[in-house]
Amino acid sequence: AYDIGLHGTVYQVNKWDPKQFDWTKKLGDADYVGPTCQYCHMRGGHHNVQRFGTVYTSMGMSMADRGAPIWKEKRDRWTSVCDDCHSPRFARENLQALDEAVKDASLKYPETFKVAEDLIKDGV
Numbered sequence: 001a002y003d004i005g006l007h008g009t010v011y012q013v014n015k016w017d018p019k020q021f022d023w024t025k026k027l028g029d030a031d032y033v034g035p036t037c038q039y040c041h042m043r044g045g046h047h048n049v050q051r052f053g054t055v056y057t058s059m060g061m062s063m064a065d066r067g068a069p070i071w072k073e074k075r076d077r078w079t080s081v082c083d084d085c086h087s088p089r090f091a092r093e094n095l096q097a098l099d100e101a102v103k104d105a106s107l108k109y110p111e112t113f114k115v116a117e118d119l120i121k122d123g124v
Helices: 005-015 037-041 071-081 088-121
Strands: none
Touching: 071 088
């Protein structure tokens, strides 16, 4: 998702320019043209990338339990990262859009696997 999104595209276009992404600097000291995965998910030197994720699972993606106490905490933490460059409103609206995309994707995965299963059965 990162690679095809706006942040990932900015990174891919500029990653070879040392003025844009100076890997000799600590992340907190760098003034990158856009955030890298680490900027958002490993904030403050934390190595648990799920700490700044929007879902909480041990592996992979799943729909988060919207009633779980950790859900609001993680969403607030997520929007606080975006606040570095964007308004809180922008962050909340995009988080809502992300929720909808995850919901849509979770409906498409079974369809995709069914198509692949049928192709295998047909010898393709």
